[in-house]
Amino acid sequence: MTDSTDPDGLAPIDLPIARECPFDPPAELGRIRDEHPICPLHYPDDHLGWLVSNYHLGRALLGDSRFSVRHPHLVIGDGYQNARLEDLVDREHPEMRVGNLLEVDPPEHVRLRRLQAGYFTVQRVAEYREDIEEIVSDRLDAFEAVGSPVDFVKEFAYPVPSLALCSMLGIPAEDRERFERPTAEVADFGTTADERIGPLRELFDYAKRVVDRKRARPTGDIISELIQGGQMTDDEIVGATSFIFSAGHETTATMFGFAAFALLSDRSRWEYLLANPERIDNAVEELLRYLTIFHVGAVPRTATEDLEFEGVRIKKGANVTVSLAGANRDPLQYPEPDVLDLDRDTGRHLAFGSGRHICLGQHLARLELQIGFRALTERFPTLRLAVGTDRVPMRPFDVGAYGVDSLPVEW
Amino acid sequence: MQIMADQDTCVGAGMCVLTAPDIFGQNESDGRVVLLVRTISEEARASAQDAVDSCPSGALTLVEPDPS
Numbered sequence: 001m002t003d004s005t006d007p008d009g010l011a012p013i014d015l016p017i018a019r020e021c022p023f024d025p026p027a028e029l030g031r032i033r034d035e036h037p038i039c040p041l042h043y044p045d046d047h048l049g050w051l052v053s054n055y056h057l058g059r060a061l062l063g064d065s066r067f068s069v070r071h072p073h074l075v076i077g078d079g080y081q082n083a084r085l086e087d088l089v090d091r092e093h094p095e096m097r098v099g100n101l102l103e104v105d106p107p108e109h110v111r112l113r114r115l116q117a118g119y120f121t122v123q124r125v126a127e128y129r130e131d132i133e134e135i136v137s138d139r140l141d142a143f144e145a146v147g148s149p150v151d152f153v154k155e156f157a158y159p160v161p162s163l164a165l166c167s168m169l170g171i172p173a174e175d176r177e178r179f180e181r182p183t184a185e186v187a188d189f190g191t192t193a194d195e196r197i198g199p200l201r202e203l204f205d206y207a208k209r210v211v212d213r214k215r216a217r218p219t220g221d222i223i224s225e226l227i228q229g230g231q232m233t234d235d236e237i238v239g240a241t242s243f244i245f246s247a248g249h250e251t252t253a254t255m256f257g258f259a260a261f262a263l264l265s266d267r268s269r270w271e272y273l274l275a276n277p278e279r280i281d282n283a284v285e286e287l288l289r290y291l292t293i294f295h296v297g298a299v300p301r302t303a304t305e306d307l308e309f310e311g312v313r314i315k316k317g318a319n320v321t322v323s324l325a326g327a328n329r330d331p332l333q334y335p336e337p338d339v340l341d342l343d344r345d346t347g348r349h350l351a352f353g354s355g356r357h358i359c360l361g362q363h364l365a366r367l368e369l370q371i372g373f374r375a376l377t378e379r380f381p382t383l384r385l386a387v388g389t390d391r392v393p394m395r396p397f398d399v400g401a402y403g404v405d406s407l408p409v410e411w
Numbered sequence: 412m413q414i415m416a417d418q419d420t421c422v423g424a425g426m427c428v429l430t431a432p433d434i435f436g437q438n439e440s441d442g443r444v445v446l447l448v449r450t451i452s453e454e455a456r457a458s459a460q461d462a463v464d465s466c467p468s469g470a471l472t473l474v475e476p477d478p479s
Contacts, residue, residue: 059467062467063469113422113423114441114442114443117423117442118423118438118439118440118441118442120425120442121425121439121442122425122429122432123428123437347430347461347465348464348465354467355467356467356468358424358467358468362424362425363425363429
């Protein structure tokens with residue numbers, strides 16, 4: 001037995017986030033996982049919690065109902081600024097906490113998730129296939145119009161999920177900018193609380209205007225139906241809308257860009273997709289596992305009582321961060337985990353999390369990635385990086401979703 | 412073998428539908444699991460087990476039928 005207050009226990013570590021190679025989690029994270037898959041973790045605000053970094057424990061923890069998602073201590077960014085932002089929201093913008101699935105526990109979470117989950121089922125999402133194919137096709141036309149080389153991130157990775165979201169939610173395509181920019185600004189942990197509260201509020205106010213518009217004139221989409229269903233409060237609908245805007249595009253966009261980089265950085269990978277189009281769906285799963293864009297882990301979970309988890313005593317209030325990247329590179333779960341093997345049967349990875357907070361939009365993200373890479377390989381089989389792999393600009397490490405900043409490609 | 416689904420535990424993730432679409436569907440209104448069959452044939456056993464293991468909320472179980 002170990003305990004965070006036990007002087008004989010392990011010394012707390014700081015979460016390693018600096019990568020030696022853009023595609024691989026820090027080597028130190030692998031050592032921690034293999035030696036101490038549950039280990040005391042020092043958070044930037046000096047909170048003392050835990051890091052869970054292998055697959056078995058990670059999945060168990062995310063499925064453990066004794067943990068809450070409320071009031072997490074973040075593992076990246078400046079501890080003081082993070083705390084100040086939380087405090088600013090609590091004091092001056094409490095309505096922004098309402099309706100966000102990642103900030104509520106049961107029974108509210110169960111109620112809110114069930115009201116929305118019907119719109120994101122495998123079958124329901126499949127109904128958007130043609131819309132997404134058209135959006136992807138339009139973007140590839142734009143590639144040709146712009147001419148080689150293009151920035152894949154600007155011309156494809158962001159527009160595809162954003163325009164798909166606009167189409168699903170029944171809002172004008174020009175509105176893209178209204179949710180893309182504030183989402184990116186909020187996700188930048190290198191800024192101060194005062195710099196982040198503005199875009200957070202801006203995104204929320206935009207969601208509020210959209211909801212007001214739909215209330216006056218319903219358009220048969222998710223938001224309109226949530227309003228008409230009458231089972232969510234006004235604040236909950238605005239919160240849910242704001243959450244869908246931010247979570248619904250940035251993640252998939254980041255994954256598109258990073259996955260394209262991984263595929264084009266080694267010609268044999270791209271050629272595998274060209275030769276095996278029927279394996280693209282599986283290749284997307286392997287890319288999700290291998291890249292795990294939420295490189296710092298899932299939103300920290302808080303112990304709601306003094307408890308014992310897999311032989312470790314965790315005190316009430318202590319945070320536990322599950323390293324999704326550590327879990328998805330666990331050699332006990334995936335043989336040769338650091339190899340991107342597009343042919344491997346990559347089931348049950350944790351790129352979308354696990355447990356009750358597993359990504360609501362995961363099937364939409366999958367579909368967009370599958371359609372996107374299928375169309376890219378069909379129309380641009382000669383696609384390649386326009387700069388050396390060591391010249392591709394990567395995001396800083398203190399972001400929620402890690403990936404490329406831009407990706408110049410040519411054909 | 413019988414497949415059992417705990418509706419209170421299910422979060423509507425849909426991993427079962429992705430894994431074994433012949434056995435599982437999702438409720439249109441709240442995304443929760445719908446069993447398309449109750450009894451799992453020998454041939455379908457591996458994919459049913461895969462779905463049980465893939466379920467992020469632990470809502471699915473495979474059980475031997477009650478002999479009585």
